[in-house]
Structure formats: C-alpha cells, structure tokens
Amino acid sequence: AGLEAGGTDNIILCTDSYKVTHHKQYPPNTTNVSSYFESRGGKFPEVCFFGLQYIIKRWLCGPVVTKEKIAEAKEVYNLHFGQDVFNEEGWNYILEKHGGYLPMRIKAVPEGSIVPVKNVLFTVENTDPKCFWLTNYFETLLVQVWYPMTVATNSRAQKEIIAKYLDETSDSMALLPYKLHDFGFRGTSSVESAGIGGAAHLVNFRGTDTIAGIMMARKYYNCKMAGESIPAAEHSTITTWGSTGEVEAFRNMIETFPNGPVACVSDSYNIWEACEKVWGGELKSLVMKRTKGPLVVRPDSGDPPEVVVKVLAILGDKFGTTTNKKGYKLLSPCIRVIQGDGISYESLGKILENMKKNNWSTDNLTFGSGGALLQRLDRDTQKCAFKCSYAIVNGKGVDVFKEPITDLGKKSKKGKLTLELEDGKYTTVQQGKGVPKKDVLETVFENGKLLKDYSFEDIRKNAEIALVKNQKNS
Numbered sequence: 001a002g003l004e005a006g007g008t009d010n011i012i013l014c015t016d017s018y019k020v021t022h023h024k025q026y027p028p029n030t031t032n033v034s035s036y037f038e039s040r041g042g043k044f045p046e047v048c049f050f051g052l053q054y055i056i057k058r059w060l061c062g063p064v065v066t067k068e069k070i071a072e073a074k075e076v077y078n079l080h081f082g083q084d085v086f087n088e089e090g091w092n093y094i095l096e097k098h099g100g101y102l103p104m105r106i107k108a109v110p111e112g113s114i115v116p117v118k119n120v121l122f123t124v125e126n127t128d129p130k131c132f133w134l135t136n137y138f139e140t141l142l143v144q145v146w147y148p149m150t151v152a153t154n155s156r157a158q159k160e161i162i163a164k165y166l167d168e169t170s171d172s173m174a175l176l177p178y179k180l181h182d183f184g185f186r187g188t189s190s191v192e193s194a195g196i197g198g199a200a201h202l203v204n205f206r207g208t209d210t211i212a213g214i215m216m217a218r219k220y221y222n223c224k225m226a227g228e229s230i231p232a233a234e235h236s237t238i239t240t241w242g243s244t245g246e247v248e249a250f251r252n253m254i255e256t257f258p259n260g261p262v263a264c265v266s267d268s269y270n271i272w273e274a275c276e277k278v279w280g281g282e283l284k285s286l287v288m289k290r291t292k293g294p295l296v297v298r299p300d301s302g303d304p305p306e307v308v309v310k311v312l313a314i315l316g317d318k319f320g321t322t323t324n325k326k327g328y329k330l331l332s333p334c335i336r337v338i339q340g341d342g343i344s345y346e347s348l349g350k351i352l353e354n355m356k357k358n359n360w361s362t363d364n365l366t367f368g369s370g371g372a373l374l375q376r377l378d379r380d381t382q383k384c385a386f387k388c389s390y391a392i393v394n395g396k397g398v399d400v401f402k403e404p405i406t407d408l409g410k411k412s413k414k415g416k417l418t419l420e421l422e423d424g425k426y427t428t429v430q431q432g433k434g435v436p437k438k439d440v441l442e443t444v445f446e447n448g449k450l451l452k453d454y455s456f457e458d459i460r461k462n463a464e465i466a467l468v469k470n471q472k473n474s
C-alpha cells in the first residue's frame, strides 16, 4: 500500500545503506555469520527483554521476499548508489531456493525475562551457507528492539520504586498495576512508536491512555485487553465553561460519571481554591456520595512534591482521613489524587518520599507519565549493541570479536554464545563452551516461521518484580 510507516513494507529496503554492499566484503568462502544482541550496560543494571516478537511478526515471518520487492530494491539501490552494488543474485536465490522465506535462525531469551546487562539476549545466524550475508542485513531492524526493551526496563524500575513505598505505607499492593498511567501517546515520534512503547509499559502496569499500546498487545501479543483507563477531563472541557464556570464544569464531571472513578484536572486557575472551596466546599456533599469510584483530583503544574502534599493536606482537612495499619494517613475513599506532570524514574521517588515524610500513604496517589515514559530514552540508555561473534570461513569455525584499545567497554563476545541460568543467575558462555541443553535461549524464529508465540500473561509473569513475586508466594 506504500502507506506503511517509513514508506515501505519491503524488507530488502529496511536496512542501512552500507549493508547493501556488505555481501562483497566478507572473506571468500564465508558460509556462516553468527551475531548477537546485548545491553552492554547503562542506566539500569538489568533489562526487561521485550518487543522482539513484534519485529519478527511484523517484518520477518512468511514469504517476505518476492520478485516485485527484489525489482523495487534493485531500482532504488541503483539510484541510491549510482552503481550496481545490489545483491540481486543473493535475493533471487532466497526467492527461488526458499520460496521467499528467510533462511535465518533467531534464538532469544523469553520475552519479559529480567536479565543483567552484558548477557547475550538473542543470537542470529543464517541457516543456508550461501546466505552468510543475511545475518547482519537484519541488524538494523532487530536492534530496534532497544526501544521496547528500554521502555519496559525503565517502566519496571518505576514499578519497583512505587512498590517499595506502597509496601511501606499501605496495607495492600492490589492497586500497584494502576499506579503509573501511560500519558505518552502524543509525545512519541509516531503511532507505531506509541504502540510499541505503550505495549512495553503494559508489561509492568495496566493503567494507560495510549490506545496504540492496547492495539499492539491485541495484534502481536494475543492480549484482548491489556489495560484500562477512566473518564477524565482535560483543560478544554473545564475552561470552555469560563473561569467563573469551573464549579459547573466540575459538577458536570461528577454527575455525568457516577459509576466508577472520574478524574478532573483542577489547576486551570487556582488548584488550592478548587480543592478548598469547590471539591471541599460547594461540591463536597456530591463527592462524599461517590461510592462506586472516587473523584480523582488532578493537579497539573507547580513543583510536584510540594503540590501533591499541599493538595493532600487540603483534601484531608476537608474530607477527613483514616490511619492505616502502617500508621499512614488515607483520604476518605471518595477522593484520590493523580499527578501526571513531571513524572519520571528520577522524580517519582522525591514525591513519594515527601508524602511519606508528611505521613501520607502511597495509596492516595496515582502517577501519570508521558514523555519520560515513552520517548526520553535512546539506544544508549542501555547501550544496546549487535555484533558478530562467530563465522565459518573455508569450512573452519572462527571466533570473531572486536576489542578497541580506544574503548574496551565496546569489547564484544567471542564465538558461539549460549545463556545459562543457574540458581536464578544468568551466565553467558562464550566460544561454544556452553552445554546446549542448558541454553535458555529459545529458537523463536527459523526459516521464515515463528516458533514461539509468547502470551502477554506469561510475559508479565516473567517480568514481575521481586516484591510482588515474594508476596504472591507468601
């Protein structure tokens, strides 16, 4: 259709230009190239592996090489290079010999797995000796797994922080899956990115406004409904009532949505007066009557740690509080707060700590996060790299590696790699020294077919944080 993201559905064109010339650069009689993907380190010491299944299903499965795509690629690359470097023979071979199915094998750690950095996360190799050049042709697409993996990792790290405070200040962890709501759709670089990143957040949480993420989980992870949201105002639905009409706008919200939580952004003019005189004043009796779901007051400006605690203080004064078993204050069940401005891994701990200092339970608050959750990340956040570690040249296996004297942090792994898991600890075994049956890398793709189709439920189980896993066992 040509309307696809990036203007093409032709996988021969889904690569970096220089890779089109690489089939001529390997040693003569190369028959195998084996490469791997890892996080070399970065912001977090372990990663939540997620998103490879999408890339495989979206781009690699089935007879993806066709006569038409070869012709199109030939035309494009001849124009792009101004010379004939395109491997027409190689692609025709895949079409004729393999019916357009990619003669390639991908072995990966199960989706949702939590793996310390500097471990092999997946390997790629050609399955037909004539197609040695294919392995690294797909680096470009496969390395894009950095995005869902890094979103899932960063989102999960926030879950650990919230869980810690919830455990310390609340009597129940039940609402943890709703404590970080995805506000990020508009702040992502495309609808496709929103879908990929939105799904990655849903590995750890259920609260989202990023519908593209819901749809991604439905289409690529067999999950009918991966998350929920609630009726909520935005500034326009409040400010169109006029600055003197805010109370009527608020009244409309709580009368229109009586059957469950409803969120109302309350900082259009004066959040303090909105809490004191409207929610806690003129509309107080209406709020108190809410038994099927709280009114959720939403500040959206000011310094988050201060604003949250001041809003809680006003609402606590107006609606009363109870003290839970952990000795922390809890607002009346008819009212809660959501903070969706300025939330990130770096900032949410400060807010929760300030709440705790003022004796407020984490139960009272939910977070929303947008740009920091889905966009303010890059491939370097977790130093994601794809490198060749093994090849067969002239029938002989060779361990392949780089070891730059200018940055030993970029040193790559050597030989055939396997990933072993012993007593909960991962070890990457190099140079083919691993025990094949101990390898936890699963063959997820082979010769154009998906061999493992992970369910979102299983992925969520794999990714569950320790604090919750331990509680479930207890």
Ligand SMILES: O=C1OCCC/C1=C\Nc1ccccc1
Pocket: 181, 182, 183, 184, 185, 186, 209, 229, 230, 231, 232, 263, 298, 338, 340, 368, 370
């Ligand atoms: O502010 C926003 O920016 C952009 C995305 C959605 C959004 C708010 N949504 C919401 C959902 C549930 C409770 C409260 C608010």
